[in-house]
Amino acid sequence: MDYGFFQHYWWFLISLLGALLLFLMFVQGGQSLIYRLGKTDNELKLMLDALGKKWELTFTTLVTFGGAFFASFPLFYSTSFGGAYWMWILILLSFVIQAVSFEFIHKKGNLLGKKTYKAFLFTNGLVAPILIGVTVSTFFFGAEFTVNRCNITDFDNPIISQWNTNWHGLEAIWGSTLPGGFHLWNVVLGLAIFFLVRVLGALYFINTIRNEEIESRARKHVLINAVAFLIFFLPYLVRLLLKDGWTGQTNYSVVVEEYKYLNTLFANWWMIVILLVGVVGVLYGFVLGALCKKNRRGFWFAGTGTVLVVLIVLLTAGFNGSAYYPSLSDPNSSLTIANSSSSLFTLKTMSVVSLFIPFVVAYIAYVWKKMNFHV
Amino acid sequence: MDVALIGWSRAQFALTAMYHWVFVPLTLGLGLLMCIYSTYYYKTGDEKWKSTTRFWQKLFAINFAVGIATGLILEFEFGTNWSNYSYFVGDIFGAPLAIEGIVAFFLEATFFAVVFFGWDRVSKKFHLASTWIAVFGATLSAWWILVANSWMQYPVGMHFNPETARNEMNDFIAVAFSPVAINKFLHTVLSCWVLGSAFVVGLSSWYLLRKRHIDFSIRSIKIAAIVGLTATVLTALTGHYSGQKVARHQPMKLAAMEGLYNGKNKADIVGFGVLKSDKVYNDGKDPFVFKIDVPIPGFLSFMSFDNFNSFVPGIQDIIDGYTLSDGTVYPSYEEKAAQGKLAQQALRDYRQAMKDNDEEAKIINKAVLDENIKYFGYGFFNSPEETIPPVALTFYTFHIMVALGLFFIAFFAIVWYLNKKGTLQKVKWLLWLGVISIPLAYITSQSGWIVAEVGRQPWSIQDVLPLSHSVSNIPVANVKTTFFIFLGIFTIFLIADIGIMINTIRKGPEAVDESKGY
Numbered sequence: 001m002d003y004g005f006f007q008h009y010w011w012f013l014i015s016l017l018g019a020l021l022l023f024l025m026f027v028q029g030g031q032s033l034i035y036r037l038g039k040t041d042n043e044l045k046l047m048l049d050a051l052g053k054k055w056e057l058t059f060t061t062l063v064t065f066g067g068a069f070f071a072s073f074p075l076f077y078s079t080s081f082g083g084a085y086w087m088w089i090l091i092l093l094s095f096v097i098q099a100v101s102f103e104f105i106h107k108k109g110n111l112l113g114k115k116t117y118k119a120f121l122f123t124n125g126l127v128a129p130i131l132i133g134v135t136v137s138t139f140f141f142g143a144e145f146t147v148n149r150c151n152i153t154d155f156d157n158p159i160i161s162q163w164n165t166n167w168h169g170l171e172a173i174w175g176s177t178l179p180g181g182f183h184l185w186n187v188v189l190g191l192a193i194f195f196l197v198r199v200l201g202a203l204y205f206i207n208t209i210r211n212e213e214i215e216s217r218a219r220k221h222v223l224i225n226a227v228a229f230l231i232f233f234l235p236y237l238v239r240l241l242l243k244d245g246w247t248g249q250t251n252y253s254v255v256v257e258e259y260k261y262l263n264t265l266f267a268n269w270w271m272i273v274i275l276l277v278g279v280v281g282v283l284y285g286f287v288l289g290a291l292c293k294k295n296r297r298g299f300w301f302a303g304t305g306t307v308l309v310v311l312i313v314l315l316t317a318g319f320n321g322s323a324y325y326p327s328l329s330d331p332n333s334s335l336t337i338a339n340s341s342s343s344l345f346t347l348k349t350m351s352v353v354s355l356f357i358p359f360v361v362a363y364i365a366y367v368w369k370k371m372n373f374h375v
Numbered sequence: 376m377d378v379a380l381i382g383w384s385r386a387q388f389a390l391t392a393m394y395h396w397v398f399v400p401l402t403l404g405l406g407l408l409m410c411i412y413s414t415y416y417y418k419t420g421d422e423k424w425k426s427t428t429r430f431w432q433k434l435f436a437i438n439f440a441v442g443i444a445t446g447l448i449l450e451f452e453f454g455t456n457w458s459n460y461s462y463f464v465g466d467i468f469g470a471p472l473a474i475e476g477i478v479a480f481f482l483e484a485t486f487f488a489v490v491f492f493g494w495d496r497v498s499k500k501f502h503l504a505s506t507w508i509a510v511f512g513a514t515l516s517a518w519w520i521l522v523a524n525s526w527m528q529y530p531v532g533m534h535f536n537p538e539t540a541r542n543e544m545n546d547f548i549a550v551a552f553s554p555v556a557i558n559k560f561l562h563t564v565l566s567c568w569v570l571g572s573a574f575v576v577g578l579s580s581w582y583l584l585r586k587r588h589i590d591f592s593i594r595s596i597k598i599a600a601i602v603g604l605t606a607t608v609l610t611a612l613t614g615h616y617s618g619q620k621v622a623r624h625q626p627m628k629l630a631a632m633e634g635l636y637n638g639k640n641k642a643d644i645v646g647f648g649v650l651k652s653d654k655v656y657n658d659g660k661d662p663f664v665f666k667i668d669v670p671i672p673g674f675l676s677f678m679s680f681d682n683f684n685s686f687v688p689g690i691q692d693i694i695d696g697y698t699l700s701d702g703t704v705y706p707s708y709e710e711k712a713a714q715g716k717l718a719q720q721a722l723r724d725y726r727q728a729m730k731d732n733d734e735e736a737k738i739i740n741k742a743v744l745d746e747n748i749k750y751f752g753y754g755f756f757n758s759p760e761e762t763i764p765p766v767a768l769t770f771y772t773f774h775i776m777v778a779l780g781l782f783f784i785a786f787f788a789i790v791w792y793l794n795k796k797g798t799l800q801k802v803k804w805l806l807w808l809g810v811i812s813i814p815l816a817y818i819t820s821q822s823g824w825i826v827a828e829v830g831r832q833p834w835s836i837q838d839v840l841p842l843s844h845s846v847s848n849i850p851v852a853n854v855k856t857t858f859f860i861f862l863g864i865f866t867i868f869l870i871a872d873i874g875i876m877i878n879t880i881r882k883g884p885e886a887v888d889e890s891k892g893y
Binding site: 004026056057059060062063064065066067068070071072077078079081082083085086088089092094096097099100102103104107108109110111112113150151152153155157158159160161162163166168198212223272310329342343345347349350353354356357360364369371 | 378388396426437439440441443446447448450451453454455456457458459460461462463465466467468469470472473474475476477480482483484485486487488489490493496497498503505537539540541543544545547554720722723726751754755757798832843844846848851853857860864867870871872873874877878879
């Protein structure tokens with residue numbers, strides 16, 4: 001097993017963590033529905049109790065995703081977090097207010113009152129999925145930065161990764177120095193993710209809460225949000241498969257390749273199979289949730305499908321020599337899994353630690369089952 | 376780099392870390408006590424122990440959420456505000472953070488859900504096991520975070536790779552189990568147990584003063600006083616070992632902790648003192664307005680090197696170069712800076728040789744780099760003064776921490792003894808002292824971190840990388856803005872946290888028993 005194997009292994013783990021994070025953001029999706037589905041205090045409490053048992057899992061996955069990205073691809077961590085400052089700060093802030101709101105909303109003496117914490121939960125449910133979707137889209141549509149490792153010895157300007165817009169991340173939506181200034185496709189993916197997690201949130205309520213009113217409204221929202229998701233996601237997927245990509249060369253330069261992501265799928269037939277299985281799972285989950293009035297298992301089909309689809313999308317960003325973080329300012333500064341990973345020693349060491357992951361998944365599943373009392 | 380940017384980036388990180396450290400020690404300290412109370416309940420079946428456990432658990436849960444929220448920001452601030460740092464040492468530093476997530480944080484988060492929501496829904500045995508596992512997960516989480524922090528203070532298990540222009544790990548065991556990390560973990564976690572115990576004793580004392588929940592309070596104090604006393608003594612012991620590590624690996628920090636500018640054999644420890652504000656490191660003047668030494672001759676020498684006669688270097692010695700009593704020679708600032716600049720030039724030349732495909736030049740520059748890499752970071756400075764940390768802040772916080780640490784040994788011993796005799800309720804002044812001991816425990820804990828972090832300035836990684844070259848290139852106005860956003864949000868949540876706690880405390884344990892939630 002050579003350096004390349006471990007680099008791909010870690011990109012796979014990062015993609016898997018990203019896919020799991022997106023699935024677990026059904027919590028955010030559920031939060032974004034609290035005004036729509038919870039018409040009375042009791043209904044709101046039922047929904048928050050259901051989500052309250054799970055928010056820490058999403059939160060923990062986010063922390064682990066960040067830590068694992070840092071450990072395996074530190075150049076991405078330093079370039080993206082240090083450059084797209086406002087994008088990440090807004091995402092993080094939305095999670096901060098979420099964590100506290102779940103604990104404080106029903107407590108007396110909570111200073112801000114129930115309505116404010118409810119608004120905080122909704123804000124996280126709105127902001128986090130959209131901005132995370134926009135950020136993921138920059139893996140394909142690029143960001144405006146340069147990388148020069150030798151800058152570290154420059155006394156006056158030692159910064160290795162430089163960001164080239166004053167919007168520090170927000171240009172992924174608006175403010176790009178490139179012609180047009182508006183990144184339509186990033187916004188499209190952001191909205192697609194937003195509607196996807198809303199579907200998952202509604203399916204989770206159907207799965208967990210025994211309340212006819214909530215269930216009936218949730219099924220309606222599965223349909224509405226599923227349609228909205230497909231309206232945004234399908235064009236994005238088509239655009240992705242037809243667009244050019246950037247391919248890293250052995251001399252660390254980067255060249256443009258036509259139909260890059262489509263080529264990656266054709267070069268790896270198993271990715272196409274998993275993608276199709278995932279799509280079927282997502283659609284089947286939608287149908288169960290929206291149309292099969294007595295079936296509560298749509299959450300698991302759509303959830304598993306989501307994990308598979310997102311896994312393949314993220315793998316496509318980095319596999320087959322793709323630059324997973326293309327630089328629009330200087331293509332040769334683009335990050336590939338080969339030029340941005342940790343050393344072989346660190347990846348090997350971390351790979352040993354990664355053997356704990358099945359054990360972690362097993363005890364989470366065990367506790368989930370044990371605590372799966374309906375509210 | 377822009378000095379204001381470095382200052383505001385530091386301020387933001389310090390703000391987040393200090394707020395985070397308001398919540399974490401209570402999580403770890405109260406967590407252990409919660410485990411013990413819960414074990415008593417499991418063993419005896421006595422509902423009073425259940426009531427005791429649930430009450431402290433309720434306060435624990437209020438505190439827990441803000442702790443992990445601030446922790447999230449802290450983790451990502453390494454990237455957002457210290458991007459150069461993240462690249463330059465990310466190969467080593469990222470690993471403990473990732474391991475924390477995989478092996479510890481999931482354990483903590485998953486089983487705390489059982490602890491909070493599982494009462495009367497899962498078996499008593501499973502609930503107790505979940506409590507211990509969750510607290511073990513939280514403590515394990517602290518282990519990996521402290522491994523990361525210790526590595527910044529004592530960088531080991533790495534080599535510099537000019538091909539990637541960064542430091543890379545070559546010995547994981549050396550990083551994960553460095554003596555500095557082990558000691559820091561023990562010292563920090565034990566200090567959290569002290570704070571948790573002070574919190575329980577303090578609140579129970581308040582109930583006793585109000586003559587409310589007397590059985591509950593005595594029951595709570597019975598365990599907390601023993602845990603507090605044991606933990607305080609062990610904290611002092613591990614503090615001593617920490618001091619010895621600092622003496623060897625961060626002598627400038629030790630000199631700042633003691634306000635020691637000119638080293639000496641048989642050095643004394645300052646018991647109390649006031650520093651002059653206009654002291655220049657090499658002006659030869661007495662740095663103190665006045666001071667009282669601890670009346671044990673050579674105590675600092677002993678605490679630092681296990682020998683009452685050993686030489687302890689001062690700030691001027693460290694800049695001018697010195698030799699320890701065991702013969703170890705430490706070069707002067709000028710020598711280290713010269714070596715650092717040589718290493719940096721060799722790196723530039725190596726990178727140029729890479730572009731030119733000049734293998735011979737690469738070999739030559741690699742040799743120069745390897746020879747001088749130890750002091751790579753000193754090449755970033757212009758003057759020796761830049762290597763001196765803020766002495767006054769380090770000195771005062773160190774002495775506050777030690778004085779309060781000694782206070783807690785006596786405090787817990789007396790509380791334990793009187794509680795055992797059954798006369799604690801009658802000693803009103805001690806009960807009031809118990810109430811006051813809660814903020815005192817927080818002051819002690821925060822002071823300890825200020826000593827550790829301010830004392831190692833100007834380094835982000837000791838001798839390897841100063842803060843000036845660790846920072847992200849964000850316009851300073853942006854960092855100022857986020858600083859005030861964080862300040863506002865964290866402060867609001869702290870006030871809300873305290874408000875909810877006060878409300879819960881006022882209602883007392885019975886109200887928690889009656890509530891359906893945790």
